[in-house]
Amino acid sequence: MHVTFVPKGERQVTAPYNSNLLRVSLREQGGIPFKCGGGVCGTCKCRIVLGRENTDTVKAKERKHLSEEQLAEGYRMACQTFVLGDVAVTW
Template sequence: MEAAVERITVTFATNDNKAVQADKGANLLRVSLREKGGIPFKCGGGLCGTCRCHIDAGLEHADKVKPKELKHLTQEDLDAGYRMACQTFVNGDVTVSWVRK
């Protein structure tokens, strides 16, 4: 019998605090796309920087920063909780927001 995958809650603060369930270890941008969370994106591969978002709560549940993120985010940005959604995988409940364009 296959073990059940642990579920987490991703809350999209900028989208009226829409809360959705996702598998633990899910990619933040993919969750947003699948659940109509609303995080903006263009490339989905870490090249354009469009999916820059802020982890309002649960930053400790995000995985380590990827080299592609360092092309778009300064250390100050990272320290303040900003990440690139396409490069971020989450292992616990998070709340995310972004600037609407």
């Protein structure tokens, strides 16, 4: 499966099924901003622009930082999001 980092010139990388989005970004130098990596700070807020259906369910930690409206628009926290298929992400 592929993860595309839109702000990085639509850089596309390959990742294993059920990969953590923030870890993919760190490993592949995708550029998603972060501080804690554990769902506490909210810094890794990003928006899945393509492939929202290819992400796992929203976690309780995400609901502390993101409104229902933001979730409906595709916003997620990269540290809490696992990708199950092709996605494109921006921030």
